[in-house]
Amino acid sequence: MxxxxxxxxxxxxxxxxxxxxxxxxxxxxxxxxxxxxxxxxxxxxxxxxxxxxxxxxxxxxxxxxxxxxxxxxxxxxxxxxxxxxxxxxxxxxxxxxxxxxxxxxxxxxxxxxxxxxxxxLPIAVAGYTDFYAGRQHALNLGTILRGADNALPPNWLHIPTGYNGRASTVVVSGTDIRRPLGQRKPPSATMPTFGPSQRLDIELELGAVVGQGSTMGQPITVAEADAMIFGFVLLNDWSARDIQAWEYQPLGPFQSKAFASTISPWVVTKAALDAFRVPTPPREQPLLPYLQEPGPMLFDIALEVAMQPQGAASSTTISRTNANTLYYSAAQQLAHHSVSGCRMDVGDLLGSGTISGPDKGQYGSLMELSWSGQQPLQLDGGQTRSFIEDGDTLTLRGWAQGDGYRVGFGECRGTILPAPVRPEWAQ
CATH class of the missing domain: 2.30.30.230 (Fumarylacetoacetase, N-terminal domain)
Structure with a gap:
């Protein structure tokens, strides 16, 4: 009982x-x-x-x-x-x-x-790092962008890849999000254009909240990293795919990710999730010793995404997946982050990267669910979506199911507003 x-x-x-x-x-x-x-x-x-x-x-x-x-x-x-x-x-x-x-x-x-x-917002976000720790997501995105033969970058099975994002635009659930402006260059165009993103997307993630810092110049082990993590939030790392496609080579995401990241208002403690620990998957390539784990470091957390167009009577659940599909744990990500001597601070936020399961209904982004717009989603009210339109509300939910009880995160919700208008920038 x-x-x-x-x-x-x-x-x-x-x-x-x-x-x-x-x-x-x-x-x-x-x-x-x-x-x-x-x-x-x-x-x-x-x-x-x-x-x-x-x-x-x-x-x-x-x-x-x-x-x-x-x-x-x-x-x-x-x-x-x-x-x-x-x-x-x-x-x-x-x-x-x-x-x-x-x-x-x-x-x-x-x-x-x-x-x-x-x-x-439950934490003062000291720094924000977004990782790319979901194998299925990395495989899907790589296949869409580079083809199946070059889907995973050569380093992906050896290293938790990531980039430093903007702590200043991490916001709490319920905050409206303005559609970002930026440069876009379709493959058929010879020159970039400027304007609102036309391929606005979500990323279904878990965010790890760092509760204890480290010393600059001193790496930490995976076990020490696990002990430093206070808890987890749901995280939607909003993404402008068309801006990203033009800007990300050679240095990676910049404006396409910097405009907003939404987190749930409740930090679920690691202690509350300890009963739901599961191991990371079998390794396709052996990891170097500093990334090897002393025990189970992932969590069995059910996740889902709902989309509701403006004026629609109800939302449509467009994805159901689980955090146990991640390839790298938050503890591995944190240990890797520090291994160069990078100092970690109380209040640092680490995004897991998009969490996608092996089946289409388990994909954690619209880029995957619509396969880059080639296969639009059918919503319950009869509308279709390839990417997010103005007025759409996206809601992330997650929970770990126990025997007769549930350890839940609540909601991580945001509604997209039209891009700001600056007539002097019109093309």
């Missing part, structure tokens, strides 16, 4: 936020500053209120939960993470400490309906 909470809504077997989860986020209410909370059922538990009431201490010399991000808490380290998680579980479990449950005044102040709060 799974553990239950006295917060009744947390006990539904398909609810994202049972007592086994307790993901961290940041919220605000009218007239009050942003502060940290955890999700429990349909409620947000105000950690700052518990801290002030003396029911919760993270162990540092200063309070940490009255902050507009969870970075100060993460910086305290893994012992503090474990201590706070154990205390929160005790306060919220049916058979636990009744100090919160039986204090009507504190309960009314600290437990707030999620619909009554504004969820904010």
């Amino acid at each position: 799974s553990a239950t909470s006295w917060v009744a809504s947390a006990n539904a077997p398909d609810h994202n936020f049972p007592v086994q989860n307790l993901p961290y986020g940041v919220f605000r209410t009218p007239g009050h500053d942003a502060r940290c909370g955890v999700a429990i059922g349909d409620l947000v538990l105000d950690l700052s209120a518990l801290e002030q009431a003396g029911l919760l201490g993270a162990g540092g010399s200063e309070p940490v939960f009255g902050q507009p991000n969870i970075n100060a808490f993460m910086a305290l380290g893994s012992e503090a993470w474990a201590r706070v998680r154990a205390r929160l579980t005790d306060l919220l479990a049916t058979a636990g400490d009744p100090a919160l449950r039986d204090d009507t005044t504190l309960r009314g102040r600290a437990l707030l309906p999620v619909d009554s709060v504004e969820l904010l």
Whole structure:
């Protein structure tokens, strides 16, 4: 029998936020500053209120939960993470400490309906790196762009490839996204043109949140990297494929990826996901020793993408896949990131790269699902899509399914608005 909470809504077997989860986020209410909370059922538990009431201490010399991000808490380290998680579980479990449950005044102040709060970006993003760790996605994109014989670059089976993205444009779920402007050059054209992207896409990813930093000049092992990761978010790395095709050689993505990356508002802790660990797949080429793993480093997390055109009565689920299909784990990515001596910081965000399964219905981008526009998707309302149109809303969801409970991420959602208009740039 799974553990239950006295917060009744947390006990539904398909609810994202049972007592086994307790993901961290940041919220605000009218007239009050942003502060940290955890999700429990349909409620947000105000950690700052518990801290002030003396029911919760993270162990540092200063309070940490009255902050507009969870970075100060993460910086305290893994012992503090474990201590706070154990205390929160005790306060919220049916058979636990009744100090919160039986204090009507504190309960009314600290437990707030999620619909009554504004969820904010949960971390101050120190740096953002996007990897390319899904083999099926890399194979699909390579086949589309270079042909089946040259689909995987020669380094791909040996090294977690990635690029440094823009931390400044990482936004929280629910933030509207402007269609990006940029240069595009179709293969048939002799000169580039300028204007809104016509091949706007999503990338279904997991984002790893780094909770402990490293020292410049000091590489870390895969095991050390795993211990440094605080938790995970859903990540949509919006991509302008036509801008990308023109700019990415020889240095890689730039403006085609820099305009926006959306993350879910709740950081699901690694501790909550430990029960769902699975191994990475068999290696087609042996990895060098610094990338070899001491144990299972992936997670069995079901993922899906829904698309809803403006005015449509409902959304269409266009992809269902699983994070267990990744070829490289977040711990391997983090270890590789540091191996040159690159310093990692509290609040760094590492994108997994697009997560695609082996079948077409499991692909994690429209570039794959429509096969670069050659096979448009049929939506439930009768519309078709090759790429994203203005007014479309894309929603990512994910969860790990336990015995009678679900560790969920909630939603990672964004709606595309028309590109900004600058008449003086018209061609």
